[in-house]
Amino acid sequence: MRKVYLSIVGFSLLCRLNSYAQTKQDTSLHTRPAVSLYTPVNTPDTATYNPRRLHIDEIDFVSSYYHQNGDHSAVTGGIGTERVTDISNGITLNFVWLNKMMNKNTLSVGLGFDYHTAASQAYVSATGASSPSGTRIYPSLDWTAENAKKGNSFGLGAYASSEYNYNSLGADFHFSQKTADRNGEFTAKLQGYFDEVKLIYPSELIPNTTSSADGTVVTSASGTVISGSGSSHKASIPSSPRTTLSASFSYSQMINSRLQIMFLGDVVTQHGYLGLPFHRVYFTNGKDTVEHLPSSRFKLPVGFRLNYFLGDNIIIRSYYRYYADSWGVRSNTIGLEVPYKITPFFSISPFYRFYNQSAARYFAPYEAHSPTDEYYTSNYEYSKFNANFFGVGFRIAPPNGVFGWQGLHEMEIRYGHYSQTTDLVSDVVSLSLGFK
Amino acid sequence: MIKRLVSVTACIFLMLLATSCVHLKEYQKSRLNDSEMALGNRKVEKNELNFESYREAASGANAGKTGGGCGCN
Numbered sequence: 001m002r003k004v005y006l007s008i009v010g011f012s013l014l015c016r017l018n019s020y021a022q023t024k025q026d027t028s029l030h031t032r033p034a035v036s037l038y039t040p041v042n043t044p045d046t047a048t049y050n051p052r053r054l055h056i057d058e059i060d061f062v063s064s065y066y067h068q069n070g071d072h073s074a075v076t077g078g079i080g081t082e083r084v085t086d087i088s089n090g091i092t093l094n095f096v097w098l099n100k101m102m103n104k105n106t107l108s109v110g111l112g113f114d115y116h117t118a119a120s121q122a123y124v125s126a127t128g129a130s131s132p133s134g135t136r137i138y139p140s141l142d143w144t145a146e147n148a149k150k151g152n153s154f155g156l157g158a159y160a161s162s163e164y165n166y167n168s169l170g171a172d173f174h175f176s177q178k179t180a181d182r183n184g185e186f187t188a189k190l191q192g193y194f195d196e197v198k199l200i201y202p203s204e205l206i207p208n209t210t211s212s213a214d215g216t217v218v219t220s221a222s223g224t225v226i227s228g229s230g231s232s233h234k235a236s237i238p239s240s241p242r243t244t245l246s247a248s249f250s251y252s253q254m255i256n257s258r259l260q261i262m263f264l265g266d267v268v269t270q271h272g273y274l275g276l277p278f279h280r281v282y283f284t285n286g287k288d289t290v291e292h293l294p295s296s297r298f299k300l301p302v303g304f305r306l307n308y309f310l311g312d313n314i315i316i317r318s319y320y321r322y323y324a325d326s327w328g329v330r331s332n333t334i335g336l337e338v339p340y341k342i343t344p345f346f347s348i349s350p351f352y353r354f355y356n357q358s359a360a361r362y363f364a365p366y367e368a369h370s371p372t373d374e375y376y377t378s379n380y381e382y383s384k385f386n387a388n389f390f391g392v393g394f395r396i397a398p399p400n401g402v403f404g405w406q407g408l409h410e411m412e413i414r415y416g417h418y419s420q421t422t423d424l425v426s427d428v429v430s431l432s433l434g435f436k
Numbered sequence: 437m438i439k440r441l442v443s444v445t446a447c448i449f450l451m452l453l454a455t456s457c458v459h460l461k462e463y464q465k466s467r468l469n470d471s472e473m474a475l476g477n478r479k480v481e482k483n484e485l486n487f488e489s490y491r492e493a494a495s496g497a498n499a500g501k502t503g504g505g506c507g508c509n
Binding site: 060062064066068086088090181182183246248252253254255256257258260261262264265266268299301302303305307309315317319321323325327329331333339341347349355357360381382387389393395397412413414416418420424426428430431432434 | 457458459460462464465466467468470471472473474475476478479480481482483484486487488490491492493494495496497498
């Protein structure tokens with residue numbers, strides 16, 4: 001009887017302990033002995049997960065090597081070497097968070113850095129003594145708020161670029177609205193760039209006197225200012241403004257499950273100093289001066305993109321643009337790229353781009369301008385020419401990361417060869433890495 | 437005359453395309469959502485667009501920059 005009584009009490013205690021164990025929080029982590037085979041796993045409690053929190057969504061890195069050669073440099077009046085080497089590196093950090101309305105916000109912070117060497121740059125000085133190299137740094141900032149319910153987004157952007165002879169500040173406002181069925185989208189972007197061109201003249205053409213707020217000074221390409229008393233000191237070189245305002249519009253539409261199209265158009269107006277002070281022009285009489293172009297320019301490019309998914313692994317990406325401006329340039333651009341998906345995560349993309357343009361009415365080659373011309377330039381950017389650009393790109397985006405590195409979710413490598421009928425040829429190799 | 441005819445034909449073709457679109461459900465957009473089908477420039481093209489805009493008189497209508505930067509060299 002005693003045994004039965006003790007068994008009932010014991011069973012009752014076990015049941016109470018079990019029920020206690022199920023209702024009370026487990027504090028065993030703190031009561032376990034110092035030496036134990038049990039290893040607690042300190043994984044964060046999912047209750048603390050906050051999808052609204054600011055986090056880095058993606059980091060993009062783009063690097064390029066560009067090399068060109070030609071024989072029509074604008075610095076030497078349409079003759080002379082155009083050899084240029086440029087190395088560009090840019091990084092963009094994309095931050096994402098949700099606001100109180102659960103709208104997605106994206107903040108993109110970018111920084112770019114270029115280093116170049118240009119053979120013609122040395123001939124800003126008549127003796128070829130100027131520095132043939134230079135750098136450019138260009139930070140950018142863009143914020144976009146997206147309302148998924150209404151299908152719209154809007155945002156603001158800011159941009160800056162700084163080089164020895166050129167500074168630029170820019171800002172934009174952009175807006176997009178999807179159609180009710182979410183198969184189409186309209187976007188608009190208003191941009192303004194406010195640039196300053198430093199008035200660095202070819203050494204033999206430096207004005208005898210340059211007036212500034214501080215008085216009358218003589219400037220040199222190196223930035224040395226020689227004052228009236230004969231003493232020289234380093235000071236800022238006078239500059240001239242250039243303003244670019246543009247409105248960009250696009251409308252994209254899904255036609256069917258394999259085809260989509262986008263119409264694009266910009267309206268661009270420029271005012272200010274639109275030439276460059278170290279571009280020489282040689283007249284028919286053999287005398288030289290610096291190029292002189294109108295102080296305003298209106299540009300109107302319109303185009304479309306059309307992408308088609310052919311079969312299961314071929315995509316056709318096409319592009320056409322027509323361009324006209326108030327300087328008399330008319331241009332057509334046709335682009336075709338055919339990515340072939342070798343696997344769902346690896347594609348190879350050969351591409352071809354054809355470009356042609358008519359000459360601006362102010363262009364003439366070396367020693368072809370008349371001294372009586374109002375506007376003149378020998379910059380072959382404004383000449384009549386055709387250009388061909390072809391190459392191939394590779395894209396790798398495996399689900400377990402590139403080279404098995406989970407953080408690197410995408411890699412693109414692209415090579416292109418560019419040639420103009422002006423004899424300018426160039427090669428460019430680019431690498432893009434996307435980190436998550 | 438031939439150029440104008442080609443332009444008009446292209447416009448009519450594009451308008452027909454735009455008006456003959458079908459309503460797509462989300463699950464029917466798998467091909468259109470493929471990264472290679474994006475109606476924009478690739479990230480890796482960024483510096484190509486840069487040098488093209490400096491070596492050619494035309495620029496714009498490619499969702500890229502329409503100003504800023506010298507491109508002097």
